[in-house]
Amino acid sequence: MKTILASVLLTFQFFTIVPVTKNIDLNHKTVTGMFQFLPWLGAFMGAVVALIFEGLQLTNSSSLLIGFLMAMAFIIWTGGLHLDGFTDMGDAYFSYQDVKKRQEILDDPRVGAFGAMALLFLVLTKIIFLTELVTQGILASYWLIFVPFLARTALGFYLVWTKPSKDKGIGFFFRTHIHLTQYLLFTVVSLLIGTALIMYWAHTWIPAVLVGITLIAVVCYKMWTKKNFGGASGDLYGAFIEGTEALLWITLLCLS
Structure with a gap:
């Protein structure tokens, strides 16, 4: 029970702005548990955002304002x-350097022009598609819960299937402190349960289609990062979550 609680607290500590000040030991059990809980943290974050969305529905707020606030709420959650x-990732990839140089750019805390443009494009994409989903009456609480859940569940497959690009850094530390088989099995179970619940709630097969699109994205992203960065890293894990969420909003609009 203590290990479970420690893992949950670690998930909030590492992946949200929730101020968890307790000093928790990072060992194989707690790190594995932290990543196992990550998809459900996404669902919890989405549930809070969904409450905000339902509240805004009772006001005369415009679709643009609601779309903007939804995008910003998720950003605030993760800090x-x-x-x-x-x-x-944008800075490194668009530098058009070799793999080793791109790895160095990933480690550089400074933001270049390409990174700034990639960030702007991503945020605008989310705002625009969320706004359009609101305008067309497609956005619902269950999508706000399912998209962050699915993006973080998919990270589990990418993390297990993709070796680190280097033998140092936070990404390497996490990858080497996870019981991969246990984590993968738990992730599969979480995916099945979460998808079934949303399909029941939404009365549609669209969640299953989104899962299929996401798994294809995992495979493509794995090949792309291996070719351009030599493997996975902490930055590429975070980029995957953000990019997958954007892809899911785009796909949801197209399917609907």
Whole structure:
């Protein structure tokens, strides 16, 4: 029970702005548990955002304002942690350097022009598509819960299937402190349960289609990062979550 609680607290500590000040030991059990809980943290974050969405529905707020607030709510939840990874990935990839140089750019805390443009494009994409989903009456609480849940569940497959690009850094530490088989099995179970619940709630097969699109994205992202960065890293984990969420909003609009 203590290990479970420690893992949950670690998930909030590392992936949200919730101020968890307790000093928790990072060992194989707690790190594995932290990542196992991550999809459900996404669902919890989405549930809070969904409450805000339902409240805004009772006002005369415009679709643009609601779309903007939904996008910003998720950013605030994470403190921009994953956006930082997406920005670094943009800087590294569009440098058009070799793999080793791109790895160095990923580690550079400074933001370049390409990273800033990638960040702007991502945020605008989310705002625009969320706004359009609101305008067309498609956005619902269950989508606000399912999209962050699915993006973080998919991270589990990418993390297990993709070796680290280097033998140092936070990404390498996490990857080497996870019981991969146990984590993968738990992730599969979480995916099945979460998808079934949302399909029952939404009365549609669209969640299953989104799962299929996401798994294809995992495979493509794995090949792309291996080719351009030599493997996975902490920044690329965060970039994957942000990029997958954007892809899911785009796909949801197209399917609906």
